[in-house]
Amino acid sequence: DPVERAFQERIDAGQKIEPKEWMPEGYRKTLVRQISQHAHSEIVGQLPEGNWITRAPTLERKAILLAKVQDEAGHGLYLYCAAETLGVSRDEMYGQLHSGKAKYSSIFNYPTLTWADIGAIGWLVDGAAIMNQVPLQRCSYGPYARAMVRICKEESFHQRQGFDILMKMVKGTPQQKAMVQDALNRWWWPSLMMFGPSDGASVHSAQSMAWKIKQNSNDELRQKFVDQTVPQAEYLGLSVPDPELKWNENKGGYDFGEPDWSEFFDVIAGNGPCNAERLNARKSAWDEGAWFRDALVAHAEKADARRAARMPAE
Amino acid sequence: DPVERAFQERIDAGQKIEPKEWMPEGYRKTLVRQISQHAHSEIVGQLPEGNWITRAPTLERKAILLAKVQDEAGHGLYLYCAAETLGVSRDEMYGQLHSGKAKYSSIFNYPTLTWADIGAIGWLVDGAAIMNQVPLQRCSYGPYARAMVRICKEESFHQRQGFDILMKMVKGTPQQKAMVQDALNRWWWPSLMMFGPSDGASVHSAQSMAWKIKQNSNDELRQKFVDQTVPQAEYLGLSVPDPELKWNENKGGYDFGEPDWSEFFDVIAGNGPCNAERLNARKSAWDEGAWFRDALVAHAEKADARRAARMPAE
Amino acid sequence: MATATDTTVDKAVLTEFLTRVGDNALILGHRVSEWCGHGPALEEDIALANVALDLIGQTQLWLGLAAEIEGKGRSADDLAFLRDGFDFRNLLLVERPNGDIGQTLMRQFLFDAWHLQMLNALKGSTDRRIAEIAEKASKEVAYHLERSRDLVIRLGDGTDESHHRMQAALDGLWAYTGEMFVGDAGDAALAAAGVAPHPESLKAGWDEIVAEALAEATLKKPADGYMHKGGKRGVHSEHLGFILTEMQFLQRAYPGATW
């Protein structure tokens, strides 16, 4: 197909694809799935951190956390807009989230149990997210690539704030340090799982790479994350909960253990510690907000009607 | 009317009136009003104390408070049963409570703001209640009098527990002592108001006295309460928030200031700090429990039907 | 240009005033932050977080100044996280539960309309430090009011259901608005010194803003009846206790730890 070949050539030449241009249906579908899943992750991702806003330990920490959660809602907004350029509405995407058809990042199905978890999410979860997202700034689809530029800038800010929470705590009381170690113990493996199983296991990967929707293999990114994070854990005086973790001089990186992929698939299947709570929280926010959204529409219609009624007289 | 005269003579002779016996309509009405109001007070009275059950400071205090609130529900049950002997159903009485037609003791429209309030309620509110209720053990209506015997025994136990909470606290830290003084400052006047305005202001009092539904004047009981309570406050090292309070050698009792009756009438009119909350809590408990009550009825009917269906075969 | 006259008013009176202003921002900020991630629309989630964020920022300034003037070595955080309920000085209005989003927005509007009047007056305070904070805060609050006023109008004049919800919210909150305009001896002293407006002086402006918005929202302004009060002198509702158990837990559970 010459049209498809021309499309692939543009991508290979590093050109950006824009909303009104022709694209293969598979390209569009893959992007819609990926961008909406990413948007849903931002929205659901407000919940584990939101869980600690009312219990933040200082006014400044409370303000920082509020700003962070607000940023996440903002990222959700950019991403829904980017997906909308591909012909799917925000309400449709919400419907898919609420019905369970669309996924969001499994990491948000883990609970935040102490204040250290707020630090750990910034450090590890945002850290892993950035690792995934930085290459997406060069994604072949223009609106998605541009949204990612903005998002990545804020995420790295969030990651530093998370690390800062943990720095303060490990320098604090023994109880605080214990909380940080406990948080690392619980968040380490789920963070590694954020990169997904080895690419061999994924059918979509090769095509996504060719389309420059995806630029690196899951294992490449996971290795990079481990190599970046382990020295930070050491700096914090923490021990990484992986007995197989060891510096490998030859490859210039760490060897590390295999995550428990059965847990990963359990969580994806809906059996994570908080799947039901997260989805219910979003669904009830949506359902209980129906009257609010309906009223805004009704008011706008009334206002239009009133304007129209005044017209002839003017 | 000779029947009414005979009735009054029985009362004057100290005889008890029992459910199936003849009684004047006014006697019945007065009793229904008073007993149901008293029952509602027990039920609504669970709320201010229930507010601290989940925050009780020790396991023992939590157990004692639970037992107390359970007793109050039990008192409600005796009293509703006593009122039912006069031909009014519990559901009717609930209906009157929920519609605002029936009242409950205004004291429960004040909030419990610290743990010391739990002590103060036991000491002052139960103390004033006992003062009101002890004579009711000799009330002319048998079922009410007998319910009061049981209730008074438990109430005096509650009062001692309340005093004990405050004793522990005034011997504790300065913050604890400040909480106790603050509690006395807030509960003193509302407790005095529990006896109602001076009898001169009440139309019902004289008839109730003649019928031995009421045995002492409001002012008499209030005086007795002040005389009993002020030395206890002194024992606790607290100062009573009444600049006019002074021992009067001549009358062998305390002189004390006039409560702010405008506040009393405001609270009765629905403007106390918690009127709306208390009534809403009861109404939503009732409304949200409808399916539960309906199901128990439905199950009983099914069980009956099944029994009946089995009968012929047996 | 306003000049510092902090010596002309009793320190305790000034501290009390700043605590009141700061506690209003703190407690309302807390309440609004409870919405995080649960708003009825994404734009609303963002806006609510933004309001909460502004209010927490203002809390830092007001309570910071209160602590400084108090001069007992306490910080804004100490005031927020280590005071007991009866030492809080916020209006009862701001500790009312969120209810549905209509109730939250109505509470916000009734408060914002007062808050903006107050801050605008404080911009002319003879105390330069107060005037400076008011200058910054009033810009934020002008935006809060614009937003809450607009939504009250749209929801009041929206569907039947939204109209009823907004009217119920208004009726339920109305008795908590009177406390904003009741002054005490301290308020009189502050007014005399030109440090802060007398609370009563804000009533006319508030009435006007509220009456106009309610009319446009097709909502019926409740009759002026009984008004609750107590928050300004530390007698709160049962709700504040639960707010504080959550808000203060970490500071209480690990005394002296830094975060």
Next chain:
Amino acid sequence: MATATDTTVDKAVLTEFLTRVGDNALILGHRVSEWCGHGPALEEDIALANVALDLIGQTQLWLGLAAEIEGKGRSADDLAFLRDGFDFRNLLLVERPNGDIGQTLMRQFLFDAWHLQMLNALKGSTDRRIAEIAEKASKEVAYHLERSRDLVIRLGDGTDESHHRMQAALDGLWAYTGEMFVGDAGDAALAAAGVAPHPESLKAGWDEIVAEALAEATLKKPADGYMHKGGKRGVHSEHLGFILTEMQFLQRAYPGATW
């Protein structure tokens, strides 16, 4: 007659076990006590308070013994009010939110059916102190089970609405029942020493009680799928944190005070 064999089992293992039993009673007692004054009928208010009261009484005994055996000078109150979330050892099941009264009663039934099996087994414990507490508690819990079982049946086989609510409660809670029957090395050691039954050994009896009651309640027993766990080793749900902020507030806010 059971004899004390407290020297044959590691002290830490025994303390851990007692903490688990005590924390179950404490946290479920707390949850049930949240109903106080809000029950669907007066008789139900009384019964719920009674269950909560029994559970708090049992907490005092179990945590008291745990503290004694631990030997660090802590009291049952210290364990209840001054431990951090990750030191709690209750099952995830008992920290599930109350939901409607149907969910509360279903949770109670699923727990009671296990609790009674456990206590009946503990009556034969080689540790006399454990056997004595179990003797007392099992009488109370036999009554709890009688009551929760009866209500599950009546509500399951009541109206359409009650049937659906009870089925939803069952479906929602089922994945939290598996943790009751999972043992670890400590459990194995306790079982070997005759101190406590192996958790797995309680499964058959529980299955029978539950299957019978659900059948009579016309409720469909969910398929045995994924089961949540973590509570027994201190990894809880987000709910526990909020329970503790409330429960522990006074002890945390005023360290060292006596009440």
